Amino acid sequence: MSTATMLETYPAEINLDRGRLATTIDALIECAEACTACADACLSESSVAELTKCVRTNMDCADICGTTARVLSRHTGYDANISRSLLEACAMACRSCGDECGAHANMHEHCRICAEACRACERACRELLATMG
Numbered sequence: 001m002s003t004a005t006m007l008e009t010y011p012a013e014i015n016l017d018r019g020r021l022a023t024t025i026d027a028l029i030e031c032a033e034a035c036t037a038c039a040d041a042c043l044s045e046s047s048v049a050e051l052t053k054c055v056r057t058n059m060d061c062a063d064i065c066g067t068t069a070r071v072l073s074r075h076t077g078y079d080a081n082i083s084r085s086l087l088e089a090c091a092m093a094c095r096s097c098g099d100e101c102g103a104h105a106n107m108h109e110h111c112r113i114c115a116e117a118c119r120a121c122e123r124a125c126r127e128l129l130a131t132m133g
Helices: 003-008 019-045 048-074 080-104 107-133
Strands: none
Touching: 003 019, 019 048, 019 080, 019 107, 048 080, 048 107, 080 107
16 A cells, blocks of 8 residues: 555545655655654664664654645645644754764764665655745
8 A cells, every 4th residue: 555545545635736745645654664763773883882873863753754744645624734733843853964974874874864864755745845835
């Protein structure tokens, strides 16, 4: 089952482009998973003390992305202000995490992969926000 397939089954009108919404939800879920895995990998590194901020930033970003994905998946009683606020917070968390992981990317492959996922998610959030008016 894909996100797009599930969104197509929603019987009422959705105030957002379903394709862009599905792409954003998928990016949010992918980012949450990358951040969770990166935090865990950081904890396994011998230099874990140097990665404390990275772990914290990963965990925050994962939580924010996961919550945003769940809220964007609900449309009954939709409140654009809540969705907009979550997307803005998520874009900020993704930028912060992408920057932090990016600083470690040359030493840790998991940080490089996570930074890429964060940057893709930030773009997806901003693109959806741009369509919300």
